[in-house]
Structure formats: structure tokens, C-alpha cells
Amino acid sequence: MDQTAQLGAADAPCEIPSHVDPALVVDFDYRQPAGIEDGDVYKAYARLHQGPDMAWTPRHGGHWIAMRADDIKWMQESWELFSNTEKSVPKGQMPPMPPITFDPPDHSRYRAVLNPYFAKRRIEESYQPKSRAVIVELIEGLKPKGACEFVSEFSFVAPLMIFWDFVNLPYDRRDQFLAWGRHAAGYGSAEDRVTAFGSVHDYLAELLDQRIEEPGDDVFTGISQWRNNPRFKHKDEIVGMAELVFFGGQDTVASQMGFAMQRLAERPELQQRLKDDPDIIPAAVEEFLRRHGLSNTGRLVRQDVERKGATMKAGDMVLVMNSLSGIDERAYPDAFTVDFDRGAVPHNSLGNGPHKCVGQHLGRMELRIMLEEWSRRMPIVRLDPDKPAPKSHAGPVIGVSHLHLCWDC
Numbered sequence: 001m002d003q004t005a006q007l008g009a010a011d012a013p014c015e016i017p018s019h020v021d022p023a024l025v026v027d028f029d030y031r032q033p034a035g036i037e038d039g040d041v042y043k044a045y046a047r048l049h050q051g052p053d054m055a056w057t058p059r060h061g062g063h064w065i066a067m068r069a070d071d072i073k074w075m076q077e078s079w080e081l082f083s084n085t086e087k088s089v090p091k092g093q094m095p096p097m098p099p100i101t102f103d104p105p106d107h108s109r110y111r112a113v114l115n116p117y118f119a120k121r122r123i124e125e126s127y128q129p130k131s132r133a134v135i136v137e138l139i140e141g142l143k144p145k146g147a148c149e150f151v152s153e154f155s156f157v158a159p160l161m162i163f164w165d166f167v168n169l170p171y172d173r174r175d176q177f178l179a180w181g182r183h184a185a186g187y188g189s190a191e192d193r194v195t196a197f198g199s200v201h202d203y204l205a206e207l208l209d210q211r212i213e214e215p216g217d218d219v220f221t222g223i224s225q226w227r228n229n230p231r232f233k234h235k236d237e238i239v240g241m242a243e244l245v246f247f248g249g250q251d252t253v254a255s256q257m258g259f260a261m262q263r264l265a266e267r268p269e270l271q272q273r274l275k276d277d278p279d280i281i282p283a284a285v286e287e288f289l290r291r292h293g294l295s296n297t298g299r300l301v302r303q304d305v306e307r308k309g310a311t312m313k314a315g316d317m318v319l320v321m322n323s324l325s326g327i328d329e330r331a332y333p334d335a336f337t338v339d340f341d342r343g344a345v346p347h348n349s350l351g352n353g354p355h356k357c358v359g360q361h362l363g364r365m366e367l368r369i370m371l372e373e374w375s376r377r378m379p380i381v382r383l384d385p386d387k388p389a390p391k392s393h394a395g396p397v398i399g400v401s402h403l404h405l406c407w408d409c
């Protein structure tokens with residue numbers, strides 16, 4: 001094992017298979033990378049960029065690591081070579097959640113159920129006003145306080161409240177769902193997390209039955225009606241689909257908002273720019289998305305394939321590190337710096353190919369409205385010097401653990 005690549009890990013390493021070139025082996029744990037204790041998950045992960053483009057680690061059952069923007073895009077698009085039927089690293093930890101755990105052609109059938117509800121026009125026309133109202137209410141509530149912990153008081157709450165309207169859920173269960181959402185995302189004990197997943201599962205299973213009896217025009221109604229499709233096999237399919245939609249839009253948007261706000265708080269001139277030049281906001285959204293890829297998702301190698309000296313065998317797992325794509329200096333010069341004038345550079349943060357994020361228009365809209373309303377309504381905010389410094393966490397979806405802000409009232 002390459003000593004320069006001793007990156008730290010928590011679980012026991014496995015044997016290195018004979019087809020893996022020892023020069024490509026690093027000791028890397030994506031859930032607990034060395035350097036995470038310094039508080040910045042991107043800096044901890046970026047150590048990988050000092051080694052080979054395609055690496056292999058013996059952690060989490062042993063897996064390949066794709067970390068460069070070009071390799072990540074290629075893998076996301078090459079579903080014939082890299083299957084989504086094993087999404088978790090290590091294997092076997094994610095139940096079927098259509099469409100993400102299926103390959104074409106099955107994938108396309110499930111995806112067609114979701115697509116209409118996430119169409120750009122529908123999002124902008126039907127949900128944009130409600131989403132704006134949610135965000136304005138939260139901001140106006142915070143403004144007189146002069147300080148906040150942004151994750152628990154804003155970025156985790158806003159996406160859940162917006163989703164609430166999106167799927168027409170009753171308001172009386174909102175606090176309960178907020179708690180489940182936080183626990184499921186890992187804010188809490190391991191036991192809290194398991195309980196939260198179970199509770200959401202049971203709740204959604206019951207809700208989908210109700211939506212058959214009392215249909216609406218929301219995505220959960222669309223999902224429940226999959227039962228009427230001749231290809232419908234089991235209720236788990238529709239519950240898995242509903243869970244994916246529910247969780248897919250929570251910690252992703254919360255993390256995106258948290259990282260964007262951290263960058264803004266560190267650099268008041270960026271806040272001033274948004275205030276002075278609101279037309280730049282759509283470009284700012286893309287730049288935050290580029291800088292802050294969030295997901296680290298698994299792919300199962302379907303057939304033997306070589307890439308940049310790595311011999312991947314059918315049955316191997318690959319961790320596709322979207323979180324490293326946007327900070328690949330080869331693809332984006334000065335990649336760590338947020339630059340609203342970078343221009344329309346493509347990024348992989350919302351995926352590519354068949355699994356490209358179905359919620360991309362909703363996610364972009366939420367981020368855009370946050371930037372619009374925050375810069376319009378709030379004074380310049382800064383990191384609170386009397387509170388712990390910002391901290392981020394690693395895992396399948398990375399995120400901001402806490403972000404203390406303050407401002408002059």
C-alpha cells in the first residue's frame with residue numbers, strides 16, 4: 001500500500017484482490033476521511049487528488065474510487081458498464097428504491113412516473129410562489145434575532161416545508177417529519193436514524209393507500225397509481241419510490257444551502273454582489289452547485305473494463321465521488337474559489353445519463369429563491385466569532401453540520 005496515500009479509516013480493511021494494481025491502492029474511508037477533524041470535508045477528500053486518478057481502497061468491502069470530473073461523467077453515462085442495482089458502499093445496504101436502484105429499461109418505466117411532477121414549468125408555475133412564501137417567512141423570523149445556527153434554523157427546515165406543500169402533506173405532522181428528516185440525515189444517534197427510516201416507511205406506506213382512495217395532483221398520487229400498471233409487482237416498489245423522492249430532496253438541498261451560505265458568510269463581497277446585481281443569481285446557483293458536489297454514490301461494475309490503468313472486474317464496486325468532481329483543478333482552475341463570473345461551465349453535481357437528478361429544477365429553484373430573498377432582506381452576515389467554527393461531515397451525501405452566523409440588526 002502506498003504510504004503517501006494513508007488517508008485514515010474506521011472499518012477493517014479487506015484483502016486486496018489480485019486484479020488490483022498495488023500502485024492504485026490507497027487507504028481511504030469516504031465516511032470518515034483523514035482530515036475531516038479539521039472541519040472541511042472538501043479539503044479532507046481533496047487529498048485523494050494527489051494520488052492516481054482511479055484508486056482502490058480496502059475499506060467498506062473494498063471498492064474503486066472515481067474522483068476526476070471526466071471519469072465521473074463517463075461512469076454516470078455508461079450504465080451498460082456500471083449498474084445502479086448496487087447503490088450503497090459497502091454493497092447490500094440500500095433497499096430497492098425505484099428508479100435509482102434500477103438500470104434501463106426498468107429504470108425508464110419508473111422514472112416516467114416521476115418526470116411529469118418535476119417538469120421545469122410545473123415547478124416554476126405551481127410551486128415557486130409557495131416556496132418563496134416559505135423562505136420569506138423563515139428569513140423574516142430570523143432577521144430580528146441578529147444570529148442563528150443556519151442548518152437547524154433554516155437550511156434543514158426550508159426544503160422540508162417546501163416538499164410538504166409539493167406533496168400536499170397535512171401540517172399537523174410537520175414537526176414530526178422534521179425530526180425524522182434530521183435523524184435520517186444523521187443528525188442524532190444511530191438508533192434515531194434507524195427509527196426515523198422505519199417511521200417514514202410506515203407513514204408513506206399508509207399515505208400511498210390513502211392517495212388511492214383520495215387522489216390529488218401530487219407525485220405521491222402518481223406513485224400510488226403505479227399499482228394499476230400491469231408491471232406492478234409489490235407494494236415495496238411504490239413505498240421505495242416515495243421514500244426516494246422524500247429523502248432525495250432533503251439533505252441534498254439542505255447541504256447545498258448550507259455550503260452556499262458558508263461561502264457567502266466567509267466572503268461579504270459575494271453577498272454585496274448578489275445585492276447589487278441580482279441578475280447574477282442564476283449563475284451563482286450554478287457556481288455553488290459546481291463547487292459543492294454532494295453525493296458519493298455506488299455503481300456495480302457489470303463487465304470487465306479498464307480505465308486509466310485500473311482493471312475493474314465484473315462484480316467490483318465503484319464509489320463515484322461527485323463531491324470531488326467540482327473541485328478537480330484540471331477541469332476547473334482555482335476550483336475551490338467561488339467565482340460567479342466563471343461562465344457557463346458544465347458540472348456533474350446533478351448527475352448525468354439516465355439517473356440525472358429528477359428534482360434538479362426543484363433544487364435549483366429552492367437555492368435561487370434563497371439567494372434572492374436572503375440578499376434582498378438580510379444585512380451582510382458573517383461567521384459568528386463567539387461560536388464554534390463551521391463544520392462539515394462526510395458520507396454518501398456530505399453536508400454542513402453546523403454554521404453559526406451573526407449580523408447587525
Ligand code: HEM
Binds near residue numbers: 246348357
Ligand atoms: C440541489 C440539490 C440536489 C442535488 C445536488 C442532487 C443530486 C443528485 C444526483 C447527483 C443524482 C444522481 C445520482 C446517481 O447518479 O446515482 C440525483 C438523483 C435523484 N434525485 Fe437529486 N439532487 C438534488 C435535489 C433533488 C430534489 C429536490 C429531489 C426531489 C424532491 C431529488 C430527487 C432525486 C431522485 C428521485 C433521483 C433519482 C433519479 C433516477 O435514478 O432516475 N433530488 N440527485
